[in-house]
Amino acid sequence: MVVEDVQSGFCGAVVAWDNHGLTLEDRHGRPRGFPWGAGFHLEGRPVHLTRPARGAVPSAPARTASGSVAVRGQRARVARESRIYVEGRHDAALVEQVWGEDLRVEGVVVEELGGADDLATVVTEFAPGPTRKLGILLDHLVDGSKESRIATSVQPWIDQGDVLVVGHPYVDIWQAVRPGVLGLQRWPQIPRDTDWKSGMVAALGWDVDVPTAWRRILGRVTTYADLEPALLGRVEELIDFVTAIDA
Secondary structure: OEEEEOOOOOEEEEEEEOOOEEEEEOOOOOEEEEEOEEEEEEOOEEEEEOOOOOOOOOOOOOEOOOOOEOOOOOOOOOOOOOEEEEOOHHHHHHHHHHHHHHHHHHOOEEEEOOOOOOHHHHHHHHOOEOOEOEEEEEOOOOOOOHHHHHHHHHHHHHHHOOEEEEEOOOOOHHHHEOHHHHOOOOOOOOOOOOOHHHHHHHHOOOOOOHHHHHHHHHHOOOOHHHEOHHHHHHHHHHHHHHHHHHO
């Protein structure tokens, strides 16, 4: 059961209780104790919580694919003005696969950049501000890469605290999937003068086109445990950033 404490706004799943009160755990795994009684909302309605009958055993809270506490029976929140931008459709599909349920609860929309080359123009048109934050996930954000140079083009907005640019070290989002999920020890190395996705499909020995190969990879991803920590931390950081204005 997921409830909200009206006074503090703290929302979480009931993970423990005793004679004195109950413990709620939010989507980040942070616990907080509350006394029994009134002052809670369940699915938007005020409720009075009482101690369960003797012998009842609380079950462990359900989890989403991202590992967050699942919020059941709650309608998706109206979309925030704040957004998360990712480079392309494969990035968006992977984020939806793992964080989709969390994003709908938080009212966060993920949009595709269609490539990062025009990032400064995109950010200017978005017009970020204190209540309209923009989080951006880039591929291959390492020292000396094209993406790292592109990121500097939006530095004024970053300095204002209205834009956050993060990235993973992989050439493409495909590599953020743990190779063991596909039965590999490591992802093959693709020559720089070869189209990366086509070269990867050939190196894997798959007689399919790129879209089919991606669907095959995405179909193996079921939870956050199938992804590399270098991506997990960055997406969670973006979600925290664009939802922090309510804190």
